[in-house]
Amino acid sequence: MTDAPVISLKGMIKNFGELQVLKGIDLDIQRGEVVALIGPSGSGKSTLIRCLNMMESPSGGQFEFMQNIIAKGFKSKGNETGIGELRRRVGMVFQHFNLFPHRNVLQNICMGPRIVLKQPQAEAEKYAKHLLEQVGLAEKHEAYPSQLSGGQKQRVAIARALAMKPEVMLFDEVTSALDPELVGEVLQVIRNLADEGMTMVLVTHEMAFAADIADRVIFLEGGVISESGTPEDVLVNPKSERLQSFLARYHG
């Protein structure tokens, strides 16, 4: 079956002032695909994933979501409705969780559905509780973020993104701020999502996890895709010397 890609980038460019961070990215992501972005810091992988829900607006190139053009050329500020629509369908989880500290766990999860989708309270809460069960935090629904561990916070953040019933999930270094012993519980939640067929893009430093979960691994360097392929191709048999030395640092 040759479905049109969910996300399609053509020559995407992102400048921060004088600095060009993305130098023409071509990337198609199919439904159900799990794509891992790896690369040294400053390679543009975070910027790239942040462009996928217009957290950063691209400076050039074309960005299509479900065959709708979200941003094209340099007039890519986008209108708020179009971006809002995109963000409703593309969930994002951040490195630093960014939970709302003034709201408890259940309210954190219900806020999007309540405010953006105008769901009734009862419906939003019912689904939120179901999601909390899925991420293994059913008993925490009345806790405030400050009462949770990092791993728990991140699982709540994932549930918050899932509450919008997104078609794509973006994970931007979601385990980088966690204590090592808490990483596993978050990765397990992401693994479950992958098993359910969620389309996902992850920026990660967990190479073993990327190898295990991703359908495709993309090595970004200096704002361009320098290698791309199956985990086997990229992580086990890297072609370029740069990638080899990058990976060597992880394998020790």
Added chain:
Amino acid sequence: MYEWDFYTVAQSMDLFLKGMGVTFTYTIGSILLGIVFGLMAAFARLSRFFILRLIARTYQEIFRCTPLLVQILWAFYALPLLLGFTISNQVAGLLTLSLYVGAFYGEIFRSGINSIDKGQTEAGAAVGMSSRQIMWNVIMPQAVKKMLPSFINQSVIQLKNTSLLYAISVAELTYMTYVVNGETYRPLESYTIAAVLYFILLFPMTQFADYFERRMRRSD
């Protein structure tokens, strides 16, 4: 040895109380109007339009960098010359006080809003909220907490600042004290009573601020 005589002055207690009432009214009135001016100034300062930022900044700096007494006198005696019609002392007084405190509130609101981590805005945006929804559901509830101590502090100062309205004969507490003193020739008693009455008005407010701050800290 000075012979205290509160009896004579206490005969005019009704004037003191009336003055207290007027002081209270101007305080509440100018705080409410000031919140409106302050919010407008804060949002203008945070706007992406240069002209709005410039206007708000100009307003704030004029009112922050000139003495309130001069502003009050200017509004009552000088402004009518430009306008071509007179303004009552009540209107001139209330407006000047409101604009004055609004300039300071604007700064408090703006820095409160700015103090909220950018990640909060992004988290709101990531679930598809509009900037307005983010402002009222995510940023403001958190920012209000941070603003509150400085807001109350500024409001305490505001109540004391209403005393400057005596200069344009608004019948607030200080003006009334001036009147009582004129009748009784008892400045020590008159102004002591005035000071005590101001204290009675403000002490609960500072206590409340402390209480509120402690409660807020617990909920963090």
